[in-house]
Structure formats: C-alpha cells, structure tokens
Amino acid sequence: MAEPEESSFIQHQSSMMPQQVPINDHIPVYFVPEDEVIENIDADDIANPYTCSIYSTDVYAYLKQLEVSHRPTPNYLQKQPQLNARTRAYCIDWLADLHRTLSRTYQASLQADTLFTSISLFDRFLSVRQIPQDKPYLAAISCFLIATKFEETYYPSVNQLLRFAPKVGTKEDILKMERFILSDLRYTVGSPTPLTFLKRFAKASHADPTLGMLSRYMSEYSLMNYSLATNYLPSQIASSAIAHSRIIAGQTPWTATLQYYTGYSYQELADCMREMKVAVQKAPLLKTQTIYRKYASSKYLKAAITASKHI
Structure with missing residues (x-):
C-alpha cells in the first residue's frame, strides 16, 4: 500500500514547516487550594429538558466505565x-x-x-x-x-x-x-473518545471559544501519537488538553470544580500532559500535517499555531 502522501487526495505541504525548535517537557507545579469551592455546573440547566442535566453525573460515570472496558490494548x-x-x-x-x-x-x-x-x-x-x-x-x-x-x-x-x-x-x-x-469488536461501535469528555470538561472550565478550540486541537492531535492514544484513557487526554489550554490562556492549570468533574487531580495528569506537550511542540515539524494545518486556519482560531508557540 502506498504511503499516504502518494494517495489521490493527500498533499503534504513541507513549505509550511518552520525551523527546528527546542522541545521542553516541563509541566508547571500546581496544587488546588483545599478550601476552593466546587461549583454545580448543571445548576443553570435544571429546567432545560434538552440537557437532561439530572442524569449528567450518572451518564459520565457510566462513560468512565466504558472507556476502560472498550479501550485499545496499550502498546x-x-x-x-x-x-x-x-x-x-x-x-x-x-x-x-x-x-x-x-x-x-x-x-x-x-x-x-x-x-x-x-x-x-x-x-x-x-x-x-x-x-x-x-x-x-x-x-x-x-x-x-x-x-x-x-x-x-x-x-x-x-x-x-x-x-x-x-x-x-x-x-x-x-x-x-x-x-x-x-x-x-462484537458490534460495540459506540465507545467514549476524548471529544466525548471534552464537551463536559470544557463546561466545568467555563471555556471560552479560544480555550475550547485549543483543547479540542490538542485532544484531536493527541490521537496522532501512538503512546498517547493507547496508554491513556480518553478522559485523561481530554483533561490534560483542558489543563494545557488553561495554562496557555494564563489561567490556573486546575480547579476544584475540574478535579471533581473529571475525577483527576492535577498531579495525576502530569505524565499525560508531559507527553502531550512534546507531541504538540513537534506537530509543525512532522510530515503528518493534516490536523495541524486544519487548526492553523482562521476557521479554527489558529489554535494549532497558538498551542505550538505557547505550550
């Protein structure tokens, strides 16, 4: 089978690739204050029949079980x-x-x-x-x-x-x-992905369009990386993307609300965040440019460029 750049619709644009940049995998140290209040992110949706907010906690608890039972085999x-x-x-x-x-x-x-x-x-x-x-x-x-x-x-x-x-x-x-x-796969097509959890975690982070797009880019680009995609659960990838996006946006990396709704402390995400940071930094340098080029466009708020420069 031919490599993808030889297919009828793949066109890698090496001219877009910048010069080599140093890779830094340092993750800022941060501890959520013990007395920080946990918000109820569903409070405003109780009367909205379309959100079914009274079931949200149970739904995402079930999705957390599914992501474990349906995950690919690591390595x-x-x-x-x-x-x-x-x-x-x-x-x-x-x-x-x-x-x-x-x-x-x-x-x-x-x-x-x-x-x-x-x-x-x-x-x-x-x-x-x-x-x-x-x-x-x-x-x-x-x-x-x-x-x-x-x-x-x-x-x-x-x-x-x-x-x-x-x-x-x-x-x-x-x-x-x-x-x-x-x-x-025994017809089990539906399986939680990072995007499944990102929608919930972005709400817990009060994400604006910029932060939301940054976290979506990093979640999607992480799927390119074999280690990230197979060694970490989708909820871990989504949580790490949110934390990185908050750091880029100049916010505190984590909050008590995020810790509650994601189920992860900031410290538990350190390994995933470190691998994600390296992967995102290398994104402009690789031949596999499709996701990077997509999120480098104005339509996606140039999230890929922002992430690569500031992560």
Whole structure:
C-alpha cells in the first residue's frame, strides 16, 4: 500500500514547516487550594429538558466505565509485526484528510465525532487482529465507513469513499473488512473518545471559544501519537488538553470544580500532559500535517499555531 502522501487526495505541504525548535517537557507545579469551592455546573440547566442535566453525573460515570472496558490494548503494535507507530501515524493523518476532504465536498460537514470514533475503532480493531503490511489503509477506511454510519445522519457510500481513495482496495474488500471489524469488536461501535469528555470538561472550565478550540486541537492531535492514544484513557487526554489550554490562556492549570468533574487531580495528569506537550511542540515539524494545518486556519482560531508557540 502506498504511503499516504502518494494517495489521490493527500498533499503534504513541507513549505509550511518552520525551523527546528527546542522541545521542553516541563509541566508547571500546581496544587488546588483545599478550601476552593466546587461549583454545580448543571445548576443553570435544571429546567432545560434538552440537557437532561439530572442524569449528567450518572451518564459520565457510566462513560468512565466504558472507556476502560472498550479501550485499545496499550502498546498493541508489539503484537503487529508488520506495522509500526510511523505507519499508524500516517493512517490517522490519512483519515483526518479524508474526513476534511469529504466535509469540504458535501454540503453538510461531517461531525468531529466521526473522526474520533473512526480512530477509536481502528486502534481497537488492531488490538485484537493482526493485519498484513498492505492492509492498514483498508482497515482505516472501513473503520471510517462504520463511524459515518454510526455518527452521521447521511453518510457517504463505499463508491463515494473510493472516489477519494481509489488505491485502498475494491468495494468488496471494504465490505469484507467492515464485517471483520464489526465481528471482532462484537458490534460495540459506540465507545467514549476524548471529544466525548471534552464537551463536559470544557463546561466545568467555563471555556471560552479560544480555550475550547485549543483543547479540542490538542485532544484531536493527541490521537496522532501512538503512546498517547493507547496508554491513556480518553478522559485523561481530554483533561490534560483542558489543563494545557488553561495554562496557555494564563489561567490556573486546575480547579476544584475540574478535579471533581473529571475525577483527576492535577498531579495525576502530569505524565499525560508531559507527553502531550512534546507531541504538540513537534506537530509543525512532522510530515503528518493534516490536523495541524486544519487548526492553523482562521476557521479554527489558529489554535494549532497558538498551542505550538505557547505550550
């Protein structure tokens, strides 16, 4: 299978890459004051029937259980002799470009959840089945097809997907791989992703559009990183992204309210935050540029540029 930069719709722009910058993985030390008041972030929504706020605590407690039972196997590539972290990164970059290309092509943009779910399916599938060296992109696009069916009201057909990615295989190949994936995962498509938790944690942080976009970028870009995506739970990635965004915005890294609603102390996030910081700093330097370029645009408040410069 060709590397993604050789596909029909991937175009890496090396001219956008800045000069090498020093990497700093230092995380500021901070302790939440013991007497800091915990806010009730659902208080204003009690009378709103659309938020179902009375169930929020139970829903997210259940999602915390699901993220553990449905997580990919940490370091699963050790059992994939034909694949490595570099190949996985190209596959994720390829999926991100497919997601963005389809969103630009059709009138209705694809949901952000579709990309997150497709990556989750990809990692979970590779955790349970070995695939040959020439099949990762076929598995990736099949995961993408399943995710669109799960997340979207209107989803692209296999023929439409092949129009943008003709080299991955035939229609029959994709449908066969789709059956393998669903069977191996026992049809458990719905699984919490960092974006699932980010929506809740951003509310607990009183995130404005800038902070919200920064945390979304860092959560999404973290999925490019094999170690982050497989060694940390989605809620940890979302929490770490919020903490980094607050630091960039000049706020205290953590609050009693965030500690309560995320379930993590600031100290418990240190390892994840450190890896995320290094990954974000390296983002402009790598060939896998799709997510970085997307969030470097004005539409996304140039969050990628801000994060890389100030994290």
